[in-house]
Amino acid sequence: MSIARWSETLISTLRDDPQDAEIPSHKLMVRAGLIRKLSGGLYTFMPLGCKALRRVEAIVRQEMDRAGALEILMPALQPREIWEQSGRYDIMGDVMFKLQDRQKRELALGPTHEEVVTLLAAAELKSYRQLPRTLYQIQTKFRDEIRPRFGLMRAKEFIMKDAYSFDRSWDAADESYRKMYEAYLRAFARCGLRVKVVEADTGAMGGQWSHEFMVLADSGEDGIVECDACAYAANLERAERAFPELEPYPDSDKAPEQVSTPNAKTIGQVAAFLKCPPERLIKTLIYNVDGRTVAILAPGDRDVNEHKLARALEARDLALADDETIAAATGGPVGFSGPIGLTIPVYADTALKGLRGAVTGANRVDTHVLNVDLDRDAAIEAWHDICFAENDDRCPRCAAGKLREKRGIEVGHVFKLGTKYTEAFSARFLDEDGQSEAMIMGCYGIGVTRTLQSVIEQSHDEKGIVWPMSIAPYPVAILNLTPGKPDCVEATQTLARELDEAGLDVLIDDRDERPGVKFADADLLGFPIRVVVSERSLAGGNVEIKLRTEKATPVIEKDNAALKIRQIYQDSIKALIL
Ligand SMILES: [Zn+2]
Incomplete structure (x- = not known):
């Protein structure tokens, strides 16, 4: 992996919250120097932010590959005609960025890719022998938000993983849906994110059935309800309720x-x-x-x-x-x-x-x-059933439970689309009997940039970010408290080299700063493992190891430190696997 030195990298932390930030994760991303704003809804990922983002992407990519999905990369620029063909040009309305090329041909910057991928499937998947297939990409998407806010949560440009499944039958489509659903649960767990899966509305996507993966947070923009007795949970847009028997009013038999x-x-x-x-x-x-x-x-x-x-x-x-x-x-x-x-x-x-x-x-x-x-x-x-479900409504699934309203951040969404797009684009295949049939389609999205910020929204304290080991920009930071002393430099470098050889990314804080500044920055940046090398501990042949999630700062023999850190790292990565 790699060893970085603070003095050679680009990390600028801020003492104060940015003025336009309303929620903890947005404040922390800016204060920790993970992102910098270009203009409303547009952000640059700084070196540490970029590293964390690539880790989320890597986890999502691994889980997609493991589920048998095939990675492709489609153009972000899309011709207007394909949106006309699916009937979504008007439905998308002003949310879609529209532009013209020099020949005055009309184009859109893709907010999603059902049209492009269905055209591709129509051309490439011709026989039942080629089915099922699930294609995915990790790519920048565009949405002309009226009011971008909350940092990466509602941005004009964001990174998504979008996948599309093509099947020969409804049963096979259910199986593809199940695989993606489970891959999503694994991917979010590996990112250290606790999600709640809720039944959701299909909205502009069309189709029949969908689930959202929600991060529960007071700052969430989505309302959801969950049953306090069973597993029922749904987006408020869709949430049902049970209808208890009505008590008649006293004068109910009188004439109007x-x-x-x-x-x-x-x-x-x-x-x-x-x-x-x-x-x-x-x-x-x-x-x-x-x-x-x-x-x-x-x-x-x-x-x-x-x-x-x-x-x-x-x-x-x-x-x-x-x-x-x-x-x-x-x-x-x-x-x-x-x-x-x-x-x-x-x-x-x-x-x-x-x-x-x-x-x-x-x-x-x-x-x-x-x-x-x-x-x-x-x-x-x-x-x-045409009204909103509310707190204390009876659960529609079990007799015992009451519904509770919660707020959530949507980080993933899976849809069973059916044939809406495959009919529109004639994406048909020949079955065993030589009959031509429309493929059954599903689509599946993970907001990659939003997932990254949601982790921080869910995992922080008053001092800063508390990164899960799996996506921390650096799992280990070594704070050399006296960078002017050759002993300390040597001990720091030896440990960093050992960890690097074991496959861990290490950041050395080699700045000529007071210990208090280094400790505060390490807490703000949220490194899961903080190692302190000082003259005092080295005199006893030791270093200090502190986990971001723990209060204790045990000392450990310098020569055993690399082994111990590796063990902590591997154990916490393993604990995130479902
Ligand atoms: Zn229930």
Whole structure:
């Protein structure tokens, strides 16, 4: 491996947090001199940051190779036509960087590579004998983020590992998916990252099924729920909930009755005015869904989840209707819509099924209807789970558990895509009977730069980074406290050489600095093993060894140090393997 000397490398640590950094990992990456900002969402990896990044890449590459995936490298520049062909040019919208070449041909900087790889598969994979195949690359991706923030977490340019599987049958595609899923678990574990796997929405990627690999962190941008009793966990965009049997309200058999509710518009105001709990109110929202107008009913105390709504209605395009459309569809103003007497299709959240004695809008200004029984009084087209799951909701998988909301950082995502892209690009193969079939596809991403930062988000203390052994830029730092003394220089160099020969990267802090500065920098930079060589310890024939994760600083005989350090290194690398 290699030996580096601080005095010859480029490490600049900062005492203060950068002003634009909001989360610990971003602050630490800048303070430890791992990255430097060029402009919003664009960063340079400095020597130590680059070393750590290459280690993450190496682990991901090894696990992909081990799972049988084949490494390729596709162009980052992609012609516009292929995005038109998949139907995603408009869906990607302004997130995609677009440009022209000198012949005025339109190009995009790839935010992902389903189009390119499916074209490649269509040309190269022709027979069932060539299947299954999984192709992957580790490459820079581009996204025109409106508001880049959190350092590498939401950057305009980032490194991803993206893989794509091609199979002859749905069963075989499940097997390819399983292999990637397991490779992801191993890769994250080897990076020292604890991840939570959650069920996720397929979003703009399309397809049928997906899982996200989440790092739990308060600073995470994704909401997830997990069951406190079983393994169920899901992204909030997708999370389901169980629907307990409803208790009937006291006056639930009465006929509907209109009441005046002057100046009460919000759910809170209506509930207060009528002195009834908000969950007894039904809110009626008017939506435009793929060109038609529909009414959506939800419990008064819940928010409609448009991801779930779109999936339930198999909608491509969905948005709240404007005032004019609401007036035309209901005959009443905004804020007083209700399901009774509507001629547009009405869809209701499953939680409302069996609810009697409810309150709804009356489609008249300042008026509500009491004693509503949806089954009796309204024409419900269908019941769907279309609201957000919340804290304390019952788990949809087990009877016992309650759901808990958490925050997470998405570091990996696996999708079962099916034939969406292989149909669009005619990626077909001949089966044993000479029949032409579309290949079944999966796609799999790991945010490599984001994984690196997530490790720091999960593994730091008040002094700095606490690197896992596997991805630390240098697993060992030797602090020579008196670089002017030949004895100390010689002991430092001998130990460094022994470790280097054993395959470890070593950084020697040979600066003419006070010990306090060297200790503080070593803690900030997070080297897993810190060795101190000083006149005092050498006088006894010893050096000091301190692990970043431990408080103790045991002394050890100088001549046994290399062996001991090797042992610590190998044990902690082994402990990260699943
Ligand atoms: Zn459960």
